[in-house]
Amino acid sequence: xxxxxxxxxxxxxxxxxxxxxxxxxxxxxxxxxxxxxxxxxxxxxxxxxxxxxxxxxxxxxxxxxxxxxxxxxxxxxxxxxxxxxxxxxxxxxxxxxxxxxxxxxxxxxxxxxxxxxxxxxxxxxxxxxxxxxxxxxxxxxxxxxxxxxxxxxxxxxxxxxxxxxxxxxxxxxxxxxxxxxxxxxxxxxxxxxxxxxxxxxxxxxxxxxxxxxxxxxxxxxxxxxxxxxxxxxxxxxxxxxxxxxxxxxxxxxxxxxxxxxxxx
Ligand code: G1P
Numbered sequence: 001x002x003x004x005x006x007x008x009x010x011x012x013x014x015x016x017x018x019x020x021x022x023x024x025x026x027x028x029x030x031x032x033x034x035x036x037x038x039x040x041x042x043x044x045x046x047x048x049x050x051x052x053x054x055x056x057x058x059x060x061x062x063x064x065x066x067x068x069x070x071x072x073x074x075x076x077x078x079x080x081x082x083x084x085x086x087x088x089x090x091x092x093x094x095x096x097x098x099x100x101x102x103x104x105x106x107x108x109x110x111x112x113x114x115x116x117x118x119x120x121x122x123x124x125x126x127x128x129x130x131x132x133x134x135x136x137x138x139x140x141x142x143x144x145x146x147x148x149x150x151x152x153x154x155x156x157x158x159x160x161x162x163x164x165x166x167x168x169x170x171x172x173x174x175x176x177x178x179x180x181x182x183x184x185x186x187x188x189x190x191x192x193x194x195x196x197x198x199x200x201x202x203x204x205x206x207x208x209x210x211x212x213x214x215x216x217x218x219x220x221x222x223x224x225x226x227x228x229x230x231x232x233x234x235x236x237x238x239x240x241x242x243x244x245x246x247x248x249x250x251x252x253x254x255x256x257x258x259x260x261x262x263x264x
Contacts, residue, residue: 002142002202004117005048005124007039008110010056010101015251024059026128028255031262035249036062039128040092046138048124052097052114056104066093106221111203112211120205122151125224127199129250131258135243141202150236151207151228153179154200156246160188166196167225169239177239180232184218184225195239197225198246207231 013020026036043051055062068090076082101113111125122145124138132154141152155177158166163186170181170192181192201224210227217223231237247261248254 001047002120002122002124002145003047003049004052004119005043005050005126005138006052006054006111006114006118007036007126007128008054008101008107009036009059009062009128010054010104010110012058012104016255019252024062025249025255026062027065028249030131030247030249030259034065035131036065036128037092038131039126042132042136042138043124043126044092044095045136046124046142048095048138050095050097052099052117054099054101054110054113056101063098065089066096068093104221106216106219106223108211108214108222108224108227111224112208112222115205115208118205122202122204125199125201125203129248130199131247131249131262132198132200132242132244133247133261134245137198137200137240137242137244138202140240140242141200144238144240145202148236148238150238151204151231152202152238152240153228154198154242155195155239156198156241157194158196160194163188163191163194163196166198167223168192169195169197171195171239177241179237179239182225182229182232184223198242200240200242203228204231204235206235 009026013025016025027034066089073086099113101110137154144152167184168186168191169179172178172180207227210230214222214227217226247258249258
């Protein structure tokens with residue numbers, strides 16, 4: 001059973017500066033709640049009971065968002081709907097553990113920071129830039145993991161010109177979505193396909209021994225894509241063409257589109 005998920009939240013949000021200087025993008029609204037709460041809802045609905053937030057000293061406001069504030073509760077005691085949302089956040093906070101990433105050394109390094117808290121063979125990793133509407137992508141990954149007993153990632157075909165923004169996979173067997181290659185943000189020429197990694201990973205803990213020795217890659221960061229590319233030499237690794245609608249909240253333009261989509 002997959003019960004734990006990791007959500008990396010220590011990134012600098014550079015694509016959305018200066019807005020992210022004061023409010024982390026994960027707390028930006030989408031519909032009537034923050035982006036991060038959509039990601040949490042997906043986790044809990046998929047049976048996750050503990051979520052590990054990887055934050056930094058600069059992003060402690062995320063901790064504050066979830067922590068109980070009795071003074072505020074008192075202030076809205078006659079406004080039952082608002083009080084309910086505050087109490088609900090407090091309920092959710094009981095399922096969250098916080099770990100710190102001291103420097104923004106990349107996604108691979110962020111995941112490594114959560115290692116000591118992970119108990120079972122497999123765990124979920126959800127990137128909060130990517131919201132998936134209409135179908136629970138984590139559930140889809142879990143179903144494939146059950147069937148194949150292997151790691152799984154979410155995939156979506158992107159336009160040729162967009163491959164440089166994503167991790168791109170190559171296939172040993174395209175029909176069965178068995179992956180044999182992964183390159184982070186390749187040029188069009190080097191891209192092994194047009195299938196991009198979208199931010200949902202179900203990973204075997206064996207990734208950690210590779211992450212520990214992983215050298216810095218694209219953008220001078222420790223990339224999880226590079227570690228997985230080494231992992232697939234020894235282990236089966238499958239893709240999941242998920243059913244839902246992918247909302248890219250990782251750029252200002254994408255965020256605006258996502259906001260409109262969620263308010264339809
Ligand atoms: C990260 C991953 C990349 C993946 C993308 C999905 O990139 O490194 O492989 O395709 O998320 O959103 P980032 O968005 O942090 O640049």
